Amino acid sequence: MPKFAVIVFPGTNCDFETAEAIKKAGGKAERVWYKESLKDFDGVVLPGGFSYADYLRAGAISARAEIMEEVKELAKDGKPVLGICNGFQILTEAKLLSGALRPNKIPRFLCRWVYLRVADTETAFTGFYKEGEVIRMPIAHAEGNYYTNDLSKVRIVFQYSDENGNINEEANPNGSILNIAGISNEKGNVLGMMPHPERASDRWLGSEDGLRVFKSMVEYAKR
Numbered sequence: 001m002p003k004f005a006v007i008v009f010p011g012t013n014c015d016f017e018t019a020e021a022i023k024k025a026g027g028k029a030e031r032v033w034y035k036e037s038l039k040d041f042d043g044v045v046l047p048g049g050f051s052y053a054d055y056l057r058a059g060a061i062s063a064r065a066e067i068m069e070e071v072k073e074l075a076k077d078g079k080p081v082l083g084i085c086n087g088f089q090i091l092t093e094a095k096l097l098s099g100a101l102r103p104n105k106i107p108r109f110l111c112r113w114v115y116l117r118v119a120d121t122e123t124a125f126t127g128f129y130k131e132g133e134v135i136r137m138p139i140a141h142a143e144g145n146y147y148t149n150d151l152s153k154v155r156i157v158f159q160y161s162d163e164n165g166n167i168n169e170e171a172n173p174n175g176s177i178l179n180i181a182g183i184s185n186e187k188g189n190v191l192g193m194m195p196h197p198e199r200a201s202d203r204w205l206g207s208e209d210g211l212r213v214f215k216s217m218v219e220y221a222k223r
């Protein structure tokens with residue numbers, strides 16, 4: 001059974017439920033304090049929260065922690081690395097993913113459900129989705145406005161859409177370029193996404209659509 005590290009920085013607040021979602025998806029999960037080291041893991045998840053209280057820029061301080069060097073090694077080895085919300089911000093700040101997450105177009109904290117269109121099913125995290133499928137998950141962020149000036153370096157994986165999968169401005173909650181909600185690196189083994197799949201991983205939470213992110217990751221790590 002593949003084993004995943006869920007890294008906990010000062011201010012992380014989604015580590016427990018992310019670990020639960022990984023377990024529900026059939027993997028092992030261990031919460032790892034950022035001062036510890038990443039030995040014997042088949043993958044890493046950087047969960048959501050407010051690490052270092054979002055000081056400087058969300059994710060900027062965590063991205064410079066020593067443990068991120070080990071995350072980079074794991075990513076280089078082709079192991080799955082998933083960043084959710086603050087985790088996505090850390091991955092861009094660490095340059096594991098290109099582009100940046102700017103303050104939302106309307107600069108305030110947004111917490112609500114969104115629809116997402118799955119644009120790429122070939123990554124380590126989307127194997128259990130169908131291309132063009134529309135899924136539902138919550139967002140909860142103030143700095144989720146994704147921008148890059150070089151789209152050739154990223155794979156667009158999730159896009160904010162309406163419930164029919166149309167990508168338009170009304171469906172864009174934060175101003176992200178091309179309604180981008182999640183991207184991966186070229187290899188497809190590093191993914192960052194602003195919506196919270198762990199908060200949509202059980203029917204009593206209102207949606208189970210996010211569970212397949214973790215199921216896909218567990219399956220990928222078995223290979």
Ligand SMILES: NC(=O)CC[C@H](N)C(=O)O
Nearest residue numbers: 048049085086141142143
């Ligand atoms: N839920 C989260 O991970 C919050 C992300 C980040 N702290 C923001 O507000 O942009």
